[in-house]
Amino acid sequence: MDFIKFVRIVILCSSLCESSKILVTPVDAGYNSRLKNMIQIGKLLMNAGHEVTLLFSDQLEVDALYKLAETNTMNKTFNVIHYKKPPVDPSKDMDTLNQDWLKGMMKKNGVDALEYISSVFDVIISYPLEDDIVWKRISTANFDLIVSDENVYYSRIVAASFDVPLILYSNWGPMTFGANLVQRFNLALVPAFVEPYSDALSFSERVYNVWQYYKLLRVNENIFSKSIGLCRQHGYGEACDNIKDAEKTVSLIFMNRNDVLHYPLPLMPHVISLEGFFLETPKSLGHQYKDIIERAGKNGIIVVSFGSMFRKLWPELRTIFAKAFAAMPQTVIWSYEGPTPEGIGKNTYVSKWIPQESLLNHPATKVFVTQCGASSSFQALHYAVPVVGVPFFWDQPYYCQKLTERVKAGQTVHLEGITSEKLKRAMEEVIKNKTYKENAAKAAAIYHDQPIPPKDKVVYWAEYVIRHKGAPHLRSQGANALNFFQYFLLDITALVAAIIVAMAIILIIIVKKSISIFSRNFKKNKRD
Numbered sequence: 070m071d072f073i074k075f076v077r078i079v080i081l082c083s084s085l086c087e088s089s090k091i092l093v094t095p096v097d098a099g100y101n102s103r104l105k106n107m108i109q110i111g112k113l114l115m116n117a118g119h120e121v122t123l124l125f126s127d128q129l130e131v132d133a134l135y136k137l138a139e140t141n142t143m144n145k146t147f148n149v150i151h152y153k154k155p156p157v158d159p160s161k162d163m164d165t166l167n168q169d170w171l172k173g174m175m176k177k178n179g180v181d182a183l184e185y186i187s188s189v190f191d192v193i194i195s196y197p198l199e200d201d202i203v204w205k206r207i208s209t210a211n212f213d214l215i216v217s218d219e220n221v222y223y224s225r226i227v228a229a230s231f232d233v234p235l236i237l238y239s240n241w242g243p244m245t246f247g248a249n250l251v252q253r254f255n256l257a258l259v260p261a262f263v264e265p266y267s268d269a270l271s272f273s274e275r276v277y278n279v280w281q282y283y284k285l286l287r288v289n290e291n292i293f294s295k296s297i298g299l300c301r302q303h304g305y306g307e308a309c310d311n312i313k314d315a316e317k318t319v320s321l322i323f324m325n326r327n328d329v330l331h332y333p334l335p336l337m338p339h340v341i342s343l344e345g346f347f348l349e350t351p352k353s354l355g356h357q358y359k360d361i362i363e364r365a366g367k368n369g370i371i372v373v374s375f376g377s378m379f380r381k382l383w384p385e386l387r388t389i390f391a392k393a394f395a396a397m398p399q400t401v402i403w404s405y406e407g408p409t410p411e412g413i414g415k416n417t418y419v420s421k422w423i424p425q426e427s428l429l430n431h432p433a434t435k436v437f438v439t440q441c442g443a444s445s446s447f448q449a450l451h452y453a454v455p456v457v458g459v460p461f462f463w464d465q466p467y468y469c470q471k472l473t474e475r476v477k478a479g480q481t482v483h484l485e486g487i488t489s490e491k492l493k494r495a496m497e498e499v500i501k502n503k504t505y506k507e508n509a510a511k512a513a514a515i516y517h518d519q520p521i522p523p524k525d526k527v528v529y530w531a532e533y534v535i536r537h538k539g540a541p542h543l544r545s546q547g548a549n550a551l552n553f554f555q556y557f558l559l560d561i562t563a564l565v566a567a568i569i570v571a572m573a574i575i576l577i578i579i580v581k582k583s584i585s586i587f588s589r590n591f592k593k594n595k596r597d
């Protein structure tokens with residue numbers, strides 16, 4: 070252990086030296102960066118001396134990507150509680166291994182996509198509910214804290230049943246699935262969901278934003294009532310209501326957010342921005358990659374990754390990408406799995422697993438071609454790499470907008486109407502025009518200027534909740550108690566409107582009366 074690490078542990082220990090028991094519940098729909106980030110939270114808490122238990126399905130253990138990425142971390146360190154889940158069928162399950170399902174998702178945006186996958190919530194909740202052994206193990210464990218992905222409603226039941234403080238994690242930043250989990254103060258500048266808007270919304274954008282908000286509320290309502298129904302069927306009683314009420318009972322919201330990347334917005338004090346806590350210290354590159362970079366010479370390299378879900382691509386798309394890469398003078402390293410794409414160039418190396426952070430950290434990297442996932446976007450920010458964003462769905466257009474419009478560190482090429490030529494031109498422009506690299510460097514400098522290292526922030530706030538057995542003082546109870554009319558001040562607007570109308574009526578009566586008195590007097594005068 071090096072000295073600094075030792076000092077840090079001593080400092081952390083001075084506030085809380087006994088180890089606490091923490092349950093961490095990620096969304097398990099195959100291995101992806103969202104799940105990885107939850108495991109990372111678990112690791113940070115474990116390194117701070119706590120006893121961490123992870124809850125996920127037994128199927129994850131046979132997930133190829135999971136095994137590749139996590140075996141070393143899992144075996145020696147965590148307690149794991151598995152719930153039983155049937156093997157994934159990539160031809161029909163709603164799973165990231167199912168390409169048709171992914172393509173279906175891509176046709177929809179925002180709230181429609183959420184509605185499309187809403188039955189996933191039943192699936193996520195029903196497997197652990199059906200597994201009695203899981204409940205028994207949890208009930209005897211006496212957890213001091215639960216840290217859960219926002220979408221795992223099972224943890225909300227556990228929290229309510231055993232009165233354990235709950236922290237919910239939002240991987241997407243401010244766009245929680247629950248419209249009221251992180252309240253949208255206010256829809257004139259805060260996106261209701263994943264729309265790729267800036268904070269200066271036009272009239273039509275605001276109309277759409279408000280419309281999305283109400284749709285989101287409705288979709289939330291349906292999902293909650295189905296999940297609560299399932300929960301009650303399994304006999305968990307009143308605790309089931311916490312599925313909906315968690316927005317009022319939660320201790321903290323851990324939000325994957327940072328002020329450089331995201332637009333400023335008003336948040337309650339129980340919402341903690343975690344500033345890309347999951348970024349790793351890049352290891353030095355292996356010989357294979359060092360050789361590739363050396364051979365690339367002064368042209369440098371292009372790093373390409375579309376995230377864990379889009380490593381495999383359908384034929385037309387992979388050909389478009391391959392041809393665009395082949396036309397570049399740089400060497401291209403592409404995280405890709407599947408048949409060799411048609412038209413692939415001699416300059417392109419494909420591998421199903423690339424040391425992404427180490428490559429982005431290398432000065433030879435000229436541009437990062439990315440889907441703009443939440444994690445990749447933080448990586449681009451942290452390593453000051455300009456990007457060409459190719460968003461597929463969900464939060465990806467939103468994050469591409471952040472990188473290319475807010476940070477101005479690259480260009481976005483939309484999949485609709487994409488051609489090799491368009492992609493090639495974007496890459497050339499981002500490499501040639503130094504403005505993008507300069508903007509990336511400026512943003513990185515601000516990003517690195519933080520009072521607490523992000524990893525310590527996670528540990529500090531988790532221990533804060535443990536020490537005080539919850540954090541209700543950070544939530545606005547008043548804001549929770551408001552109804553629709555009060556929240557939007559419609560009652561006040563109605564009052565003002567009523568007063569104005571009343572005054573107008575009085576005024577009209579007075580004027581009418583005056584006129585009639587005046588004209589009567591006038592006529593009388595004339596007669597006299």
Ligand SMILES: *[C@@H]1O[C@H](CO)[C@@H](O)[C@H](O)[C@H]1NC(C)=O
Nearest residue numbers: 130139140141142143144145
């Ligand atoms: C980790 O544990 C699994 C079973 O839980 C086992 O199959 C695997 O070999 C172990 N890996 C290492 C690196 O010890």
Ligand SMILES: *[C@@H]1O[C@H](CO)[C@@H](O)[C@H](O)[C@H]1NC(C)=O
Nearest residue numbers: 477479498501502503504505
């Ligand atoms: C470089 O890009 C910036 C931002 O898009 C643009 O304003 C500028 O005109 C470009 N410069 C050149 C030389 O094309």
